[in-house]
Structures are given as C-alpha cells and as structure tokens.
Amino acid sequence: MSETPQPGTAASFGFRNVDASERQGLVNRVFATVAERYDLMNDLMSGGLHRLWKNDLIAQLNPPRNDQAFRLLDVAGGTADVTLRYARASGPNASAMLCDISPEMIAVGKRGVHEAGLDGRIAFTEGNAEALPFADRAFDAYTIAFGIRNVTHIDAALREAFRVLRVGGRFLCLEFSVVQVPILDRLYDFHSFEVIPRLGQAIAGEDVPYRYLVESIRKFPNQERFAAMLREAGFERVSYRNLTGGVAAIHSGWKI
Numbered sequence: 001m002s003e004t005p006q007p008g009t010a011a012s013f014g015f016r017n018v019d020a021s022e023r024q025g026l027v028n029r030v031f032a033t034v035a036e037r038y039d040l041m042n043d044l045m046s047g048g049l050h051r052l053w054k055n056d057l058i059a060q061l062n063p064p065r066n067d068q069a070f071r072l073l074d075v076a077g078g079t080a081d082v083t084l085r086y087a088r089a090s091g092p093n094a095s096a097m098l099c100d101i102s103p104e105m106i107a108v109g110k111r112g113v114h115e116a117g118l119d120g121r122i123a124f125t126e127g128n129a130e131a132l133p134f135a136d137r138a139f140d141a142y143t144i145a146f147g148i149r150n151v152t153h154i155d156a157a158l159r160e161a162f163r164v165l166r167v168g169g170r171f172l173c174l175e176f177s178v179v180q181v182p183i184l185d186r187l188y189d190f191h192s193f194e195v196i197p198r199l200g201q202a203i204a205g206e207d208v209p210y211r212y213l214v215e216s217i218r219k220f221p222n223q224e225r226f227a228a229m230l231r232e233a234g235f236e237r238v239s240y241r242n243l244t245g246g247v248a249a250i251h252s253g254w255k256i
C-alpha cells in the first residue's frame, strides 16, 4: 500500500493542500528562489546546528579514510554541504555522486566543489529521488539530508534508494523530526513560525519559501513512522537517533 499521495490526489505543500502532480514544481520554485542564499540562511535559521548534525551524519557513515574505493550517492544534495564534508572526511578513492532535482542548487554546489578543489571526487547529476537515473546496486551508501520531506512520493524515493544500493549498502537520512522535550517544543514552534519567516523576509527578501520550509517539517512523518516506512521499502536493522531533543533525527537502514 502506498503511504504518500499519488498523482491526481491531494498532497501537502507546507500547510496547503495541492494536487500531487503540482507539488514538485512548487518545491522546485522554492529552491530556485533560495539557492544563492541557502547556506547563509541555514546557518542563521539553525544557529549553526545544521553543521553539527551534518558532521554527525558523516561520522555515522564512517567512510574509508584509507585508499579503499567507496561510492556515495548524496540525494537532494543541493549546495553540496554534506557531500563536501564526506569528501573531506574520506580517502582519495571515496567518490560521491550528488543528485538533485534543482539546477539552481546544483549550480551553487558545483561552484563550491570547484573552489574546494574536489571536482575529481564529486560528480553531479540532475534527477528526481523518485526515479533515480542510476543502475541497480551502483552505490555503497546513500545519504539524504533535509531532502526527503521535499519529495512528493516518499515511498517511491525509499524504494529507489534500496534499488541503487549494493547488498550490504547503507541508507542514512538526516531530517527535521518531532521534538521530544516539552519546553523545547514551544521554543521551537516560536522559532519556526515567528522567527524563520521574518529572517527570510529580512535577509532573502521573501518569507513564502521559508514558511514552506518550516511547514513541511510539521507534515513529515515522526521518527517511528519514518522508521516503519524504511522497513516497508526493504531496509533492515533500521534505527534512528534524535539530535537536539528530536529537532532533527538520523535514520539508518541496511540493504541486507
């Protein structure tokens, strides 16, 4: 049974209901608008916490530091923030493919990778997480950071993640989640709905994309539900770890 809306049915775009077939276009417009300021806004909106969470993701991935070959697929990789951290933390034969649906985000990512002198280790492909343009079992690991909640058919994206991983390969997802600490959840609500859209307006001249970003967090399945979706897609030894009281979580699964 499908867990997410099918084309022709309603899907949530933040707190709005839209036709599922229109949703990706709306998401793409958000990222086309925010691409150039994405990294700066991430720092301002999370107070720099996203950097610690991403470092945690790479620590869990634990890519080889020696000369062993390793192929990572970083889906919804955007400005390459995660991909660059991976490349810096791994050995010379650890390569990455960054796949993202937004040409604007990819353009910013390519610039950063070039400036870091890592073009030889990180390649880019424009593509949709729901229908990845890669062969079966092509990768050792799959990461997706703050990307899966933007995907309309999450179940399709998870099936694709499973398909492109080799047997023994690992799936890791970093995503905003459900806060588990009573007072923190109220502070977090205030920050999300009062502070972030105003920051978006002040810094980027737009509040609408930032409203979508915070609203879409609230529509995403909670920790347990998302873990169940991973199992439904075929992953085993599924686990998750809350970060900052559940503001974000890292889900892990293996293709065995």
Ligand SMILES: C[S@@+](CC[C@H](N)C(=O)[O-])C[C@H]1O[C@@H](n2cnc3c(N)ncnc32)[C@H](O)[C@@H]1O
Binding pocket: 024, 027, 028, 031, 075, 076, 077, 078, 079, 080, 081, 082, 099, 100, 101, 102, 105, 127, 128, 129, 130, 144, 145, 146, 147, 150, 151, 152
């Ligand atoms: C919040 S950004 C995250 C970027 C990066 N992973 C990071 O953590 O900094 C979300 C990214 O998801 C991408 N995206 C949205 N829908 C997608 C889809 N269906 N397939 C692939 N990428 C998608 C957007 O273009 C955007 O670059």
